[in-house]
Amino acid sequence: xxxxxxxxxxxxxxxxxxxxxxxxxxxxxxxxxxxxxxxxxxxxxxxxxxxxxxxxxxxxxxxxxxxxxxxxxxxxxxxxxxxxxxxxxxxxxxxxxxxxxxxxxxxxxxxxxxxxxxxxxxxxxxxxxxxxxxxxxxxxxxxxxxxxxxxxxxxxxxxxxxxxxxxxxxxxxxxxxxxxxxxxxxxxxxxxxxxxxxxxxxxxxxxxxxxxxxxxxxxxxxxxxxxxxxxxxxxxxxxxx
Amino acid sequence: xxxxxxxxxxxxxxxxxxxxxxxxxxxxxxxxxxxxxxxxxxxxxxxxxxxxxxxxxxxxxxxxxxxxxxxxxxxxxxxxxxxxxxxxxxxxxxxxxxxxxxxxxxxxxxxxxxxxxxxxxxxxxxxxxxxxxxxxxxxxxxxxxxxxxxxxxxxxxxxxxxxxxxxxxxxxxxxxxxxxxxxxxxxxxxxxxxxxxxxxxxxxxxxxxxxxxxxxxxxxxxxxxxxxxxxxxxxxxxxxxxxxxxxxxxxxxxxxxxxxxxxxxxxxxxxxxxxxxxxxxxxxxxxxxxxxxxxxxxxx
Ligand SMILES: Nc1ncnc2c1ncn2[C@@H]1O[C@H](COP(=O)(O)OP(=O)(O)OP(=O)(O)O)[C@@H](O)[C@H]1O
Ligand SMILES: [Mg+2]
Numbered sequence: 001x002x003x004x005x006x007x008x009x010x011x012x013x014x015x016x017x018x019x020x021x022x023x024x025x026x027x028x029x030x031x032x033x034x035x036x037x038x039x040x041x042x043x044x045x046x047x048x049x050x051x052x053x054x055x056x057x058x059x060x061x062x063x064x065x066x067x068x069x070x071x072x073x074x075x076x077x078x079x080x081x082x083x084x085x086x087x088x089x090x091x092x093x094x095x096x097x098x099x100x101x102x103x104x105x106x107x108x109x110x111x112x113x114x115x116x117x118x119x120x121x122x123x124x125x126x127x128x129x130x131x132x133x134x135x136x137x138x139x140x141x142x143x144x145x146x147x148x149x150x151x152x153x154x155x156x157x158x159x160x161x162x163x164x165x166x167x168x169x170x171x172x173x174x175x176x177x178x179x180x181x182x183x184x185x186x187x188x189x190x191x192x193x194x195x196x197x198x199x200x201x202x203x204x205x206x207x208x209x210x211x212x213x214x215x216x217x218x219x220x221x222x223x224x225x226x227x228x229x230x231x232x233x234x235x236x237x238x239x240x241x
Numbered sequence: 242x243x244x245x246x247x248x249x250x251x252x253x254x255x256x257x258x259x260x261x262x263x264x265x266x267x268x269x270x271x272x273x274x275x276x277x278x279x280x281x282x283x284x285x286x287x288x289x290x291x292x293x294x295x296x297x298x299x300x301x302x303x304x305x306x307x308x309x310x311x312x313x314x315x316x317x318x319x320x321x322x323x324x325x326x327x328x329x330x331x332x333x334x335x336x337x338x339x340x341x342x343x344x345x346x347x348x349x350x351x352x353x354x355x356x357x358x359x360x361x362x363x364x365x366x367x368x369x370x371x372x373x374x375x376x377x378x379x380x381x382x383x384x385x386x387x388x389x390x391x392x393x394x395x396x397x398x399x400x401x402x403x404x405x406x407x408x409x410x411x412x413x414x415x416x417x418x419x420x421x422x423x424x425x426x427x428x429x430x431x432x433x434x435x436x437x438x439x440x441x442x443x444x445x446x447x448x449x450x451x452x453x454x455x456x457x458x459x460x461x462x463x464x465x466x467x468x469x470x471x472x473x474x475x476x477x478x479x480x481x482x483x484x485x486x487x488x489x490x491x492x493x494x495x496x497x498x499x500x501x502x503x504x505x506x507x508x509x510x511x512x513x514x515x516x517x518x519x520x521x522x523x524x525x526x527x528x529x530x531x532x533x534x535x536x537x538x539x540x541x
Contacts, residue, residue: 084286
């Protein structure tokens with residue numbers, strides 16, 4: 001626990017201390033801000049504000065954003081050789097991986113919390129369904145956790161950050177659009193099953209439209225646990241090579 | 242403190258460390274000497290719990306590296322060959338991080354003490370990336386010592402730094418003797434002679450010699466190599482050098498020759514030749530015995 005906290009604290013310091021992180025944060029806020037503003041302008045007098053607007057946007061953005069946030073985590077430690085010191089410190093391998101994953105998730109949570117500003121504005125002028133809004137935020141928060149865990153996993157596989165980002169992007173794209181394959185063969189039953197396996201299947205069909213389902217929580221938590229478990233095995237296996 | 246018995250380490254089919262055994266007692270500095278690819282780093286990585294043994298047993302600070310890896314890791318300070326750094330951290334934060342991960346008591350105090358010891362205290366707020374190579378080396382040592390481990394493992398700590406800093410690092414290592422067991426690897430013979438109490442020489446993963454550094458000196462000291470540069474016709478001078486009875490071998494080197502021969506007589510014989518033949522001696526200096534020479538001698 002102690003070690004997880006120490007690793008977490010160092011990593012979150014890296015996120016908040018690096019100019020790149022601020023650039024990414026700025027891009028994140030700009031993108032969500034523009035989207036919100038467009039929706040606001042369109043809505044006036046036409047339609048109600050979309051409550052899950054920003055979370056829905058983030059669902060697709062995370063496919064690019066999660067790999068960028070996480071590619072550094074373990075790949076850099078391998079390249080710099082600091083992983084050798086971590087693995088010869090009296091700490092468990094899981095505390096390294098979990099501390100790193102949690103730091104990425106915490107950094108994302110900060111950015112996500114900042115977008116709540118838009119919701120405050122929305123509430124003051126358009127009275128959206130607040131539980132719908134909060135539900136969609138919970139959904140995207142878990143969804144992001146799953147994508148960041150997958151990013152952490154691929155960061156453990158290589159010392160090349162670009163390769164790590166590339167591999168996790170491909171994986172996330174497959175997990176996101178996986179059902180498209182079954183749509184091509186136009187088998188609707190298969191498409192349904194596939195849709196229920198994809199990342200967006202558990203977001204668009206529930207959180208985004210104001211529904212909370214246990215299966216979606218289990219799905220994202222499951223992905224997090226499995227991805228981190230594999231990442232820990234990969235880190236441990238380095239010890240045995 | 243360190244007990245290695247019949248250690249074998251294979252990478253796939255390749256045997257990097259082949260059945261070696263040695264020990265290091267508390268208060269002892271043991272040198273692991275060997276040319277590139279000898280298996281020094283591999284041995285150290287096994288001792289620090291970074292890699293498992295293929296076979297054999299390794300005990301460090303009383304604990305088996307396979308069965309009690311965490312206990313071993315708690316008691317070892319390790320500086321890898323390339324000092325692993327976090328460039329974006331400050332000097333102080335970097336050492337504090339390792340101190341805390343290794344559960345040091347009073348980490349802040351321990352960090353301050355170790356930074357003082359390595360004259361890094363005034364640079365504690367500097368970013369690691371801004372340090373020179375020599376300072377990075379010292380930071381690597383500070384990191385390895387901050388939790389005051391009984392066993393210290395240093396992988397070629399003097400490689401790639403300038404001569405003044407080499408001397409500094411050697412002094413630091415020598416000063417560790419009293420309270421620690423130190424395993425120190427190098428491929429420089431004279432360095433190991435200066436610093437270590439005992440030396441284990443390995444080549445191709447096997448131990449070729451082991452003993453106190455004095456014994457090593459005796460085994461290899463009887464021959465001396467000198468570089469001499471004498472004004473005049475090269476062939477003629479080579480002929481003259483070869484005629485000296487004390488000289489066993491003459492090789493052209495740079496603008497002069499390297500001569501080998503009996504330690505006690507060699508210099509004297511050369512000076513005599515210079516005087517008799519009225520030659521002009523431009524340069525004469527001893528050549529560091531090369532590790533390879535010693536291997537050849539030891540393996541013979
Ligand atoms: N991870 C690895 N996988 C496969 N072979 C390796 C690995 N690490 C080292 N080797 C091989 O094992 C042998 C011993 O390597 P090691 O790094 O232990 O030597 P060394 O004595 O530290 O050499 P140097 O002075 O160059 O640091 C070398 O032939 C090396 O090529
Ligand atoms: Mg080495």
